[in-house]
Amino acid sequence: MSKIKIGILGYGNLGRGVELAVRNTSDMEVFGVFSRREPASVKTCGASVYSIDEILNFKGKFDVLVLCGGSATDLPTQTPEFAKNFCVVDSFDTHAKIPEHFANVDKAAKSGGNVGIIAIGWDPGLFSLNRLVGESVLESGESYTFWGKGVSQGHSDAIRRIKGVVDARQYTVPIESALASVRAGENPNLSTREKHLRECFVVAEDGADKAKIENEIKTMPNYFADYDTTVHFIDLETLKREHGGIPHGGFVLRSGSTGENGETKHLIEFSLKLDSNPEFTASVLVAYARAAHRLHKDGKSGAFSIFDIAPALISPKTPSELRKEIL
Amino acid sequence: MSKIKIGILGYGNLGRGVELAVRNTSDMEVFGVFSRREPASVKTCGASVYSIDEILNFKGKFDVLVLCGGSATDLPTQTPEFAKNFCVVDSFDTHAKIPEHFANVDKAAKSGGNVGIIAIGWDPGLFSLNRLVGESVLESGESYTFWGKGVSQGHSDAIRRIKGVVDARQYTVPIESALASVRAGENPNLSTREKHLRECFVVAEDGADKAKIENEIKTMPNYFADYDTTVHFIDLETLKREHGGIPHGGFVLRSGSTGENGETKHLIEFSLKLDSNPEFTASVLVAYARAAHRLHKDGKSGAFSIFDIAPALISPKTPSELRKEIL
Numbered sequence: 001m002s003k004i005k006i007g008i009l010g011y012g013n014l015g016r017g018v019e020l021a022v023r024n025t026s027d028m029e030v031f032g033v034f035s036r037r038e039p040a041s042v043k044t045c046g047a048s049v050y051s052i053d054e055i056l057n058f059k060g061k062f063d064v065l066v067l068c069g070g071s072a073t074d075l076p077t078q079t080p081e082f083a084k085n086f087c088v089v090d091s092f093d094t095h096a097k098i099p100e101h102f103a104n105v106d107k108a109a110k111s112g113g114n115v116g117i118i119a120i121g122w123d124p125g126l127f128s129l130n131r132l133v134g135e136s137v138l139e140s141g142e143s144y145t146f147w148g149k150g151v152s153q154g155h156s157d158a159i160r161r162i163k164g165v166v167d168a169r170q171y172t173v174p175i176e177s178a179l180a181s182v183r184a185g186e187n188p189n190l191s192t193r194e195k196h197l198r199e200c201f202v203v204a205e206d207g208a209d210k211a212k213i214e215n216e217i218k219t220m221p222n223y224f225a226d227y228d229t230t231v232h233f234i235d236l237e238t239l240k241r242e243h244g245g246i247p248h249g250g251f252v253l254r255s256g257s258t259g260e261n262g263e264t265k266h267l268i269e270f271s272l273k274l275d276s277n278p279e280f281t282a283s284v285l286v287a288y289a290r291a292a293h294r295l296h297k298d299g300k301s302g303a304f305s306i307f308d309i310a311p312a313l314i315s316p317k318t319p320s321e322l323r324k325e326i327l
Numbered sequence: 328m329s330k331i332k333i334g335i336l337g338y339g340n341l342g343r344g345v346e347l348a349v350r351n352t353s354d355m356e357v358f359g360v361f362s363r364r365e366p367a368s369v370k371t372c373g374a375s376v377y378s379i380d381e382i383l384n385f386k387g388k389f390d391v392l393v394l395c396g397g398s399a400t401d402l403p404t405q406t407p408e409f410a411k412n413f414c415v416v417d418s419f420d421t422h423a424k425i426p427e428h429f430a431n432v433d434k435a436a437k438s439g440g441n442v443g444i445i446a447i448g449w450d451p452g453l454f455s456l457n458r459l460v461g462e463s464v465l466e467s468g469e470s471y472t473f474w475g476k477g478v479s480q481g482h483s484d485a486i487r488r489i490k491g492v493v494d495a496r497q498y499t500v501p502i503e504s505a506l507a508s509v510r511a512g513e514n515p516n517l518s519t520r521e522k523h524l525r526e527c528f529v530v531a532e533d534g535a536d537k538a539k540i541e542n543e544i545k546t547m548p549n550y551f552a553d554y555d556t557t558v559h560f561i562d563l564e565t566l567k568r569e570h571g572g573i574p575h576g577g578f579v580l581r582s583g584s585t586g587e588n589g590e591t592k593h594l595i596e597f598s599l600k601l602d603s604n605p606e607f608t609a610s611v612l613v614a615y616a617r618a619a620h621r622l623h624k625d626g627k628s629g630a631f632s633i634f635d636i637a638p639a640l641i642s643p644k645t646p647s648e649l650r651k652e653i654l
Binding site for chain 2: 017020021024025026045095098099102119124126128129130131132133135136137138139140143183258259260264265266267268269270271272273274275276279280282283284287290305306307308309310311312314315316319320322323324326327
């Protein structure tokens with residue numbers, strides 16, 4: 001059986017993760033990376049690199065294009081644009097703009113007879129799937145999502161923009177007592193501050209006013225003001241040595257009840273502990289690239305989310321193998 | 328919008344759970360219970376009761392029949408039989424016979440133009456779904472399923488069959504150190520004995536030889552011989568007071584790696600903590616009854632497992648609401 005050929009658009013941490021994730025599968029192979037950079041300057045783990053300007057020359061040469069750009073500026077235009085000519089999968093994660101993005105990709109993908117799967121990864125993605133299962137099975141109940149412990153790129157960037165800061169890493173940390181209350185079936189109402197802590201490791205310029213930096217971080221609206229935040233000043237070497245990874249993870253819980261009067265309690269919990277956020281996100285993208293290819297072969301077109309895709313489509317095994325081996 | 332009408336076949340713990348679960352939904356209603364017993368003798372929580380012999384008179388009067396019999400003798404014949412005339416959902420859980428059962432239901436359901444969803448609940452069911460997601464996303468890795476702490480009906484029954492035993496309750500208990508090893512990414516090879524303990528609460532007849540009963544339990548092949556088993560003798564009142572519930576639960580874990588040489592570790596964990604095994608199983612059955620109805624309205628027929636069903640189909644919300652609210 002011929003392998004599913006994957007194109008990769010963009011080669012940052014996520015694109016590299018996709019290259020490695022495809023190599024880890026039994027039924028897929030990397031066709032090549034498409035980049036806005038000069039191809040010769042892009043160092044992959046082995047994949048060929050082409051200029052994004054040439055991509056239409058490769059129409060029909062590979063099966064699915066995995067989009068590895070960012071949600072702020074890349075994906076809102078790239079996913080609809082490339083869905084006209086290729087089956088695509090993206091990790092669009094701006095929750096509030098998902099309906100609009102879905103509509104745009106749906107229109108473009110249908111015009112080209114392609115499949116476009118959006119918002120794949122772990123949140124949105126596997127976490128969304130678990131929120132859906134939880135609230136569908138236990139309609140009487142409460143859902144909770146906690147993130148972390150993990151690095152927030154956005155919050156780390158926000159600290160780096162402060163005058164006097166050389167580099168920074170911010171961890172989002174779920175508050176154990178809040179998790180414990182949910183697990184105990186107490187269905188608490190949790191404020192933003194009660195769910196997560198923010199822990200910051202900051203490298204300051206020589207002679208910088210650390211008290212001022214710390215205050216600027218802790219009072220920064222949207223990013224830190226609504227949280228209990230701790231700031232640790234460390235040197236650059238320590239930052240690189242101890243905070244060089246991009247771990248993440250989190251928890252989705254559904255605490256619900258059944259019975260004649262809700263007297264029976266149940267707890268559903270899904271959690272992830274990831275040493276590398278981009279490598280795991282890439283692994284989910286690649287599994288859904290498999291689904292995109294199969295949906296397309298089955299004559300489908302348009303936009304899909306994780307909710308619209310039968311789970312069997314993401315497995316390298318056949319439905320009959322799945323029933324026999326893991327059902 | 329008219330509500331989805333649910334028929335319930337069989338009224339034990341599971342049938343009662345389905346009646347209550349349907350009442351908990353916003354878009355479904357109980358049409359009635361069909362029983363092999365004299366209808367007047369069946370005490371429901373409000374649902375009408377009909378004789379199973381009359382069921383064909385109600386063809387077309389309700390949308391989905393939820394089968395609440397046992398996997399040993401009821402479902403292997405009932406699910407194919409009723410799939411000829413009704414859309415059905417069952418909780419068939421004899422893992423080794425699933426392929427055969429699927430084939431039988433597929434043939435019968437297709438002959439009647441109906442949808443038959445099999446092996447729904449939590450294992451098989453939600454646990455299967457998580458095994459699939461885990462191994463599809465992290466192809467390099469190991470999967471682990473632990474059950475409990477919870478009551479095993481089969482093991483409790485096995486103890487009750489021993490001479491001198493009045494009543495008994497058996498708990499399956501996952502071994503914490505094994506779970507900890509999996510969570511630590513050690514990918515251990517675990518024997519049966521290393522994964523679960525069996526804890527038994529036994530009421531003996533007056534004057535019975537307790538040492539003999541304990542020995543018979545601990546050496547019983549298949550059920551107990553391969554496990555570390557503890558036996559507690561208690562009186563009947565204590566059994567009823569402290570062990571009257573049917574709690575269960577468990578864990579599905581996928582410990583896998585990504586990266587150039589598997590150097591990056593990830594852990595996916597799904598767990599359930601259920602105060603009532605039958606009420607929770609019933610809640611899953613009812614969510615998939617919703618899917619059966621929608622698949623049928625969409626012109627589909629034949630057998631389906633949890634792997635074949637797009638998650639959106641189990642939610643009372645529309646795909647557009649789901650994208651907006653929880654994706």
